[in-house]
Amino acid sequence: MSYEHILVAVDLTEECDPVIKRAMNLALASNAKLSLVHIVEPMAMAFGGDVPMDLSQLQQQQFDQAKEKLNRLKNKYPEVKTGDSHLTYGQPRHEIHQLAKEHHVDLIVVGTHGRHGLALLLGSTANDVLHGAPCDVLAVRLVKTPQ
Ligand code: AMP
Numbered sequence: 001m002s003y004e005h006i007l008v009a010v011d012l013t014e015e016c017d018p019v020i021k022r023a024m025n026l027a028l029a030s031n032a033k034l035s036l037v038h039i040v041e042p043m044a045m046a047f048g049g050d051v052p053m054d055l056s057q058l059q060q061q062q063f064d065q066a067k068e069k070l071n072r073l074k075n076k077y078p079e080v081k082t083g084d085s086h087l088t089y090g091q092p093r094h095e096i097h098q099l100a101k102e103h104h105v106d107l108i109v110v111g112t113h114g115r116h117g118l119a120l121l122l123g124s125t126a127n128d129v130l131h132g133a134p135c136d137v138l139a140v141r142l143v144k145t146p147q
Helices: 016-030 056-076 092-102 124-130
Strands: 005-009 033-040 085-089 107-112 136-141
Touching (some): 005 016, 016 033, 016 107, 033 056, 092 124, 107 124
Parallel strands (some): 005 107, 107 136
């Protein structure tokens, strides 16, 4: 059985590249559609939901910057252009699962540092996404290159 729709979750850091490349190779091998997703986490959520100031302008800036970076990634990887790219507010696990269900995704690809959670295996977001996922999940191990 080969995959038909692969969704890559990107955090928009330079670490995205190996994650996208792995997903791209899989998509090419199975002739699958390849889509990207980035989730902007609400600032208020990061501060525990109780912030005595208006964060809406900052939040908008963060969203605009993410949009620009996501567009740059799409241009860098032409294979991704054929799929969709999603940028939403929310909690990564919830939004990624929701998108996967709505768009009939059969493989989610995430990166993992292997530094928290299940000790040396899964990073926190990868771990989170794996639990309750509506389809297969591939965690691409991110290795720090020596400086
Ligand atoms: P982390 O656990 O935060 O180190 O992130 C590991 C992986 O989770 C990244 O390589 C991405 O694949 C995914 N990820 C983390 N944050 C986000 C985000 N805000 N939106 C989409 N994917 C993310």
